Amino acid sequence: MAFPRSDVAPHASGVPAQQVPVDSAPAAPVTVKIVVAGGFAVGKTTFIGSISDIEPLSTEAAMTEHSVGVDDAGGVTDRKTSTTVAMDFGRIALPGNLWLYLFGTPGQDRFHFMWDDLVTGAIGAVVLVDTERLESCFDAVDYFEARQIPFVLAVNCFDGVAKHSLDDVRAALAVRDEVPVFYTDARNRAATKQALITVVQLAMARLQA
């Protein structure tokens, strides 16, 4: 990465690099992130909100930089839905001056170009699964498998009811044995916490392998 990874302020042109402003503020937190994926309305934002220190925020990525000359080519343009991609995210401060960011993927398939941006540097991913609409998570599973990004399948139980066995979900999605599959409740902080722990453990196992 060409962007400086140090805590040194990039210097203005003509100013020697040694004369950067002295940063007297407390040390910046180390940031890590976990991606939360899954189909539209599967509970990604609820999951993030159940544990985030901050109310989940929404950021938008304008499609203009990717689609100038594309969206407007077809005549009728629904600008409100076609020009922005919303991503919800939250933040958790952890001991040791660590900030964990949870980024939700944009729900619609056609925003996959955003995913590369999202997953760069991520520890891993939680794929939220709605067994009523199993196919809605296929894309996420394919994506993370193809890029060898550690991911877990968290089957969201709406109303606390498990409608399918975990074995059935695993078989239906044909994921490798190493991929953890478990029930979760996106509204429940303890369940969310456990899901995140499982991702980090998987990422560590991958590193140690």
Add this chain to the structure above:
Amino acid sequence: MPADSKDTEGARSFDHDLYGEDAVEDARVVRPYALTRGRTRPGRTDLPMEALVRSVPGASDPVGTSERRRLLELTGERILSVAELSAHLSLPLGVVRVVVGDLADEGLVVVHTGSSSTAAPATNLKVLESVLNGISSL
């Protein structure tokens, strides 16, 4: 600059929208390219959306567009990620990246892009251990 003139052409093709049926609704819309002078990327490379930004104490901004001013205000109060700046300023990520890139080039903000080690946090076992312990203690 050739690249800029090309962007200007692209921008011009949108102008007719302002006089179309959506003119009233769009009257207050400022297109992202207008805030970034047609650029879609920061000069060097993409900033991670979790990169943290803090303004340099006492930094005075010679340009002073409202986006730059608001960004400097926000990051003067506390350190914030590119993603949070995008949300708080209601600006697309791409725009925030360009503006932050400019401010960093001018020495007005400091950008922190992760751990101090050379390895990315995601591949650093020590960091992962800290994250695991941290989440477990929540």
